[in-house]
Amino acid sequence: MDNEPIKPGDSGSQADFIQNELNFDVDPKDTLTKATLEDHTEGEWMDVLGVGQLKKKVVKAGQPGTRPNRSDICTIKLTGKLEDGKVVEDHEKLTVQLGDVEVIQGLDLVIALMDVGEVAEVEVESRFAYGDLGREPDIPGGAKLFYTLELLSVEMEPEIETLGVAQRKEIGYNKRERGNWWYTRDEASLAVQCYRRALDYLDETKGGIVYPQGEPDESISDAALQALLEDRMKVYNNLAAAQMKTEAYDAASKSIDNVLRCQPKNVKALFRKAKILQHRGERAAAFAVLLQASKLDPDSKAIQQELADLKEKRAKDAKHEKNLYKKMLGTHKANGTSNKNDDSINQKSAKSKIAWSLIGGAVAAMAGVIVYRYDIF
Template identity: 35%
Template sequence: METEPCEEFDPAAKPTKPEVEEAITEPADDDTHTELPCGSAEEGQELHGEEQAEAESCAGESQSSDIRKPSDPEQCGDTACKEQRKLQKTNSWKTVRFQEPLMDDDVLEIDSSAESLFPEYVTEEWTSSTFEELFGADDWLDITEDRLLRKKLVKSGAPDALIPVWGQEVSVKMQCVLEDRTVVEKDTKLVFVIGEGDVNQALEECVMSMQKREITLLLADSQCAYGLLGREPDIPAWAPLLYQLQLLDFREKLDPLTLPVADRIRIGNQKRERGNFHFQREEYSMAARAYSMALDVLTTRSRDGGNGGVKTEEEEVRDYRVKCLNNLATVQIKLEQYQEALSSSREVLTLEPNNVKSLFRVGKLLSDMGEYKEAMEVLKRALKLEPTTKAIHAELSKLVRRQSGGKDTQEWISKPAAMFGDNITPFLIPSKKKPSGISWKFILGALVVALGSLVTSLILTARN
């Protein structure tokens, strides 16, 4: 199926008309994914150009501070670099939330005495041992058979305590460092559901081997953390990580339909931000999964079928669902799931009939599927709402060529809106071709040849 990537969904892009000009091939979350028809970016999530993914805190219960590595370690000595790390602090780059780090101008001074969340359990492995030594140490346990995840017990948990299992909600206290001991993650209460991808694989695997109140060191190879891409700006590509964490508690996952609508919005936005994060990394399947989970949570419906939200909450939920659906449609196009993308876009139109991004996407998909009549109607609706968007004009021109079988029998011309008031709908004009028929020059030539032949034949007969 033909898809025209007018503009890649770039969550970091700042479009001029986010909601309208976005190409249908990029996810867009009014946040970080947007597809603008050759012109701007939309919800990046509405996977690609408007608002940078906003990081929501886990019900205000987590506090985190990440200390970033000096930008140019070669320009300072060991002592100077250590001091600089103590004084530099970036925004929370928790594995559950994905947001832009603070700029250097926002660097804050922090109390170095509060750097470690486990000051009474500072070990040599945590402070100075090389990761190569730790991967080969005999007193570490292998969580996985390939030795990519290893742990060392620092404090035992409750006797005969159970361990968390897949699908349960856990809360942990954790901090994470690179091999040079730059702190890149820290959280006094990180809450996530095992198996939903809220955190990296290393943390999910480790907590399923821990008892309540247990404190452990976790050494994670990059393949179980952030891999080839790393995580800008603090975790380099292929960087192994060392965690120190404690399992605070775990329980069965709560039914989203039993939660207050405000909590559903918070959780849904966290899932959506995670989808934006995966979209930026071109991990489209994981992005689609995150957006789908966000949609499951973003609802005001209760378990008994009633509606538990007030009007303002309903509007907020609807707006976030529109963003998620637009982002999901963009990702589905990336995955070549065109029917699914069409369904997601049409669902947007049931919530917001004049959403130009979805109108454009639906029109383009229908055109690519050969549904020319319906595609023309939808694209005209989009053009009436945004008459200056070039991407819509380009798609209409392509549609006209397809309808004519690829022959240059007509072309798409848009009339200026000022000439026709509200009627800005483009129209078709026939191409300037001469009427068909036999040319008079051809007829005259044929007559001359016939007369010449007749005269020649008479002369020859007279001579004979």
């Protein structure tokens, strides 16, 4: 029966379960998957990714079976140090949403491998920390970081539809800011991830908004909804910029269309739309969009420079097309002259053949007369 309780040992280990045919998209041999499923022995270092760039050691075991899932709200305590022992991060209680890269990638991956109450030491190479850029003023580029990390608590993500406008706006804003942070670090893919999560909170069309009882009346006013819309447009605009960096131009075009559908005079959106059109080779359409943006913001140096560059490209295109046309036209003329010469030669040849035929006929007739006159028979 489906409702019968599962007895201990009936289903085997988690590793056995994920091999079930219904879980076809999970690879039990994947390094991170294995790390997630296995118990971690105290005092032993675990190579999380199998490449030596992220290591974890359990200092104090937590409550078994309490590991967080993606999108869970996790409260952590952490201390981060450089190799020389200098403390560069120190938080007694830091709340992050797992999987939304609200901390460095290395920590985001390790938190998913911890039980509530667990204390772990973590070593993170720069690739999964602050990279070659570092973090001003205290973390130099390429720095390896050493953390002491404790998972204090885990809560499930609340149903977005139950959150009020003010809550949605605050969460969406924070996720957008995190996306901006990743974008400035040239991590466009991570920025896209953050922007998409921000949109989950800022888009009131997904299931509508159910306002909790006791929420202030002003938070559900038209002005509050308009503010939510404006924040959403900012996120879509930023999302398009990040998608363009990853060369996902079709996706970027859809993001821009979402902005221009609500704000047809949004200058940033028009500028990015022109860039996308240029990438597609639609320079005439791009020029028209840039002209529209220029009228809305005539003092923009970026728009004026883009217009100048596009004019130059269009002039080169026109010159190239003109040269091609000339070459094609010249070939046709040459072919026409050749045909005329051939016709003339053919006509002369025909006339020559007729003349020689007449001469031949005349000679044959004269020979006949001579033979007739001087018959030797």
